[in-house]
Amino acid sequence: MTPKTEAELSEAIAAAQGPLAIRGGGTRAFAQAEGETLSTAGLAGITLHEPGALTLVAAAGTPLADIEAALEAEGQRLAFEPPDLRGLLGREGVSTIGGVVAANASGPRRIQAGACRDFLLGVRFVDGSGTIVKNGGRVMKNVTGYDLVKLMAGSHGTLGVLSEVSLKVLPKPEATAVLLIEGLGDDQAVAAMSAALGSPYDVTGAAHTQKGVDGAPVTMIRVEGFTPSVAYRAQALKEKLARFGDIAIEDDPEKTAAGWAWVRDVSQHVGQPGDVWRISVKPSDGPEVARRLPGAEVLYDWGGGLLWARVPEGSDVRGLLGDLPGHATRVRGGDAGIATFHPEPAPVAALSQGLRARFDPRGILNPGIMG
Numbered sequence: 001m002t003p004k005t006e007a008e009l010s011e012a013i014a015a016a017q018g019p020l021a022i023r024g025g026g027t028r029a030f031a032q033a034e035g036e037t038l039s040t041a042g043l044a045g046i047t048l049h050e051p052g053a054l055t056l057v058a059a060a061g062t063p064l065a066d067i068e069a070a071l072e073a074e075g076q077r078l079a080f081e082p083p084d085l086r087g088l089l090g091r092e093g094v095s096t097i098g099g100v101v102a103a104n105a106s107g108p109r110r111i112q113a114g115a116c117r118d119f120l121l122g123v124r125f126v127d128g129s130g131t132i133v134k135n136g137g138r139v140m141k142n143v144t145g146y147d148l149v150k151l152m153a154g155s156h157g158t159l160g161v162l163s164e165v166s167l168k169v170l171p172k173p174e175a176t177a178v179l180l181i182e183g184l185g186d187d188q189a190v191a192a193m194s195a196a197l198g199s200p201y202d203v204t205g206a207a208h209t210q211k212g213v214d215g216a217p218v219t220m221i222r223v224e225g226f227t228p229s230v231a232y233r234a235q236a237l238k239e240k241l242a243r244f245g246d247i248a249i250e251d252d253p254e255k256t257a258a259g260w261a262w263v264r265d266v267s268q269h270v271g272q273p274g275d276v277w278r279i280s281v282k283p284s285d286g287p288e289v290a291r292r293l294p295g296a297e298v299l300y301d302w303g304g305g306l307l308w309a310r311v312p313e314g315s316d317v318r319g320l321l322g323d324l325p326g327h328a329t330r331v332r333g334g335d336a337g338i339a340t341f342h343p344e345p346a347p348v349a350a351l352s353q354g355l356r357a358r359f360d361p362r363g364i365l366n367p368g369i370m371g
Contacts, residue, residue, distance in 0.1 A: 002042040005042075006124065008042075010130045013126050013128065014130025016038075019363075021038065021366065022040070022157035022366050023041075024041070024095075024102065027084075027094070027099065043062075046067065054168055056070070057122075057166045058097050059164055060164060061098060062096060064094075065094070076169045077169065079170040080109060081107030081110070082105045083106075085265065087267065088332060089332055101153050102153075102154070102155060102156055108264055109204050111204075111206065111303055112203065112204040116153055117154065120165065123162060123165050124164040125163055126163060128159075128160070128359060128361060128362055135148040157369070158365055158366045161365065173224035175227040176224045176256045177223050177230045178260075179249055180247065181219040181221075182216055182217065185287075186208070186210065189217070189300065192219055193207075193221065194304070195240065196237055196303075202223060202225070204223060206302070208220070209263075220259060234249050266299060268297070268310075274310045275330060278308060279309055279329075283304035292320050293315070293317065296310065297309070298310075329341055
């Protein structure tokens, strides 16, 4: 089913006799629900863009590329830097803004700007009974329903099917500079990233790979803004981090954009064998996580708080992490009896079940996803 209007979407859900597998562009789902496919691709189009108010409203099935092109024309961007995981997951299709919101997809800039949910102003969606729900607003001053707006981000279509989203957008920076430190071990890299993020120089990206494009470890630290400010902060950071070794500064726009797209889209693991896990931990625990994963190759993001680990097929990463606090999501890999999403603690699971019972009393929206 591919409804063309919100009313048709409501009718389709209300009339459903069994489970529905909600599909946006099909580009970033880590697990596939069983049931009849319900696509939001027919709900497309930017309905409002007010550059001066930093506000954009679009139907959920609007291609992300269309959103980014419209913003680019006005010198703006989605500050949360949504990743393109088609290469990593071996998927084709077109990423949609509704899919981005449903997955709360957020890239390297999250450590400074915040996540997708932090830029949501309002949503419209259809719940499991076919009821159309509007929450939040179309402008930044309207914060009505704040909690429910945030709740829909990252719900993976289990509470309702998004039909429209309202987003705060930001101006693009005038300049970007990236500090590059080669050859650091994981512990040193996390220390360097922590020092950079703890500085007053407004770092907008901090990543480390054990195996860069040339096969050697490299640590990347990004600053953005007005050209004179970027030049000053990059040099100040270079002096502050001098104890970690030789540091190069790259400020070519094409090279810096390509480098961070490589991190954002987890290109290190594209086309490589093995399962891929997304692991969130305290940054200081990141190197220990890597040591507990035999045969793993790791890309660190968010200053070491997010690890993209490629491990041998069938590896039970959660079992290997043991008592380390955090959570791990199996992003790519065979079933092997391992749950995709990290099991929730009992109190959280009870809350989640209560929310599903409220928004999807028949249990038809993406059943089996997220537990």
